[in-house]
Amino acid sequence: MISNLDVFRIYSAMARHAAESQRMSATNIAHADEPGYKAGEVESFEAYLKRTSSAAAAGSHTDGFKTGEASTPASPNGNTVSLEHEIYKSAEAVGQHEMAMNVYSKSLDLLRAAIGKKY
DSSP states (O other): OGGGSHHHHHHHHHHHHHHHHHHHHHHHHHTTTSTTOOOEEEOOHHHHHHHHHHHHHTTOOOOSOOEEEOOOOOOTTSOOOOHHHHHHHHHHHHHHHHHHHHHHHHHHHHHHHHTTOOO
């Protein structure tokens, strides 16, 4: 029942998106010295919401986040990982995850209060 409420679905998806972004940044950082490695990136959360909401309206089901090649310039060895960019994206993902979990938790607390349960 609770998982069908929009606020819980959206912030749960936001937390999963942040985790996927963090995983992608970690993978890119791990391959930062590999010649020819092409950095990847996860679609923005806004793009994910737009894609999944239009698919839901059409009655189809989309699962997961789209990933693609990052548009960062290549170094002389062909590697496109920018450590500074990855560290920034990683920190941004941490903030996104914390915000999603705080809103989710506070919404759950409000719902419990509304139905008269102690938390």
